[in-house]
Amino acid sequence: MRVIVADHPLIAHKLTYLRHKDTDSPTFRRLADELVTLLAYEATREVRVEPFDIVTPVAPTTGIRLSTPKPLVVPILRAGLGMLEGMVRLLPTAEVGFLGMLRNEETLEAVTYANRLPDDLSGRQCYVLDPMLATGGTLAMSIQYLVERGADDITAVTLLAAPEGIAALEGQLASLDVPVTLVTAAVDERLNEDGYIIPGLGDAGDRLYGVV
Numbered sequence: 001m002r003v004i005v006a007d008h009p010l011i012a013h014k015l016t017y018l019r020h021k022d023t024d025s026p027t028f029r030r031l032a033d034e035l036v037t038l039l040a041y042e043a044t045r046e047v048r049v050e051p052f053d054i055v056t057p058v059a060p061t062t063g064i065r066l067s068t069p070k071p072l073v074v075p076i077l078r079a080g081l082g083m084l085e086g087m088v089r090l091l092p093t094a095e096v097g098f099l100g101m102l103r104n105e106e107t108l109e110a111v112t113y114a115n116r117l118p119d120d121l122s123g124r125q126c127y128v129l130d131p132m133l134a135t136g137g138t139l140a141m142s143i144q145y146l147v148e149r150g151a152d153d154i155t156a157v158t159l160l161a162a163p164e165g166i167a168a169l170e171g172q173l174a175s176l177d178v179p180v181t182l183v184t185a186a187v188d189e190r191l192n193e194d195g196y197i198i199p200g201l202g203d204a205g206d207r208l209y210g211v212v
Contacts, residue, residue, distance in 0.1 A: 001170050002181045003161075006042045011035060015185050018159065019201045028207045029082055032131070035159060035185060036086030040127075043155050043183040044090060047071060048125055070094050072121065072151070075129040076101050076142055077114060079205035083129040083157065091127075099145070101138045112141065122150035131204035133161035133184065135195050136168030143169075147178050155181045159204065162188055162197045 048067040077100040100114025161184040
């Protein structure tokens with residue numbers, strides 16, 4: 001698995017305010033949206049394209065366009081929804097699928113409760129959106145699920161990652177014969193005893209949408 005930590009002053013600036021405990025939900029949503037667009041630029045560096053002949057006002061030329069089948073963007077519900085708009089801003093023609101997964105707070109294991117994906121993902125590049133890579137269980141299960149349906153190239157985009165989550169993800173995906181890339185804004189210090197990233201930014205879902 002390839003890990004890319006996006007190193008840019010604007011990313012660090014926006015992430016700082018996302019971390020701040022006094023940042024309210026509307027501001028948090030806006031900053032997350034802007035941050036994901038910056039991360040998406042790096043995440044789509046190897047998106048598949050094909051030649052495309054056009055005519056400019058001056059002369060014919062050949063450019064490129066996204067290949068068919070189009071990429072599939074998969075936000076992990078619910079917190080991943082807060083990253084969706086920032087991602088499709090750069091990939092407006094991409095298709096969108098949804099996975100509902102949550103973490104059992106006692107076992108820290110991921111459980112699937114919703115699935116809105118095409119049955120056949122053969123030949124598809126997939127971009128999985130999940131704000132936090134903490135224990136790694138949710139992302140690992142999501143990626144394995146997409147590979148089982150035929151996806152052959154997967155990029156996970158997260159706001160933050162913990163070293164333990166990266167190690168767990170690498171271990172659980174080691175047997176997959178599919179390239180996997182992780183793009184994140186930062187790798188933090190560690191997980192605490194409750195499975196939260198330190199220093200982190202708290203519960204991304206609650207900060208995006210409020211406590212429910």
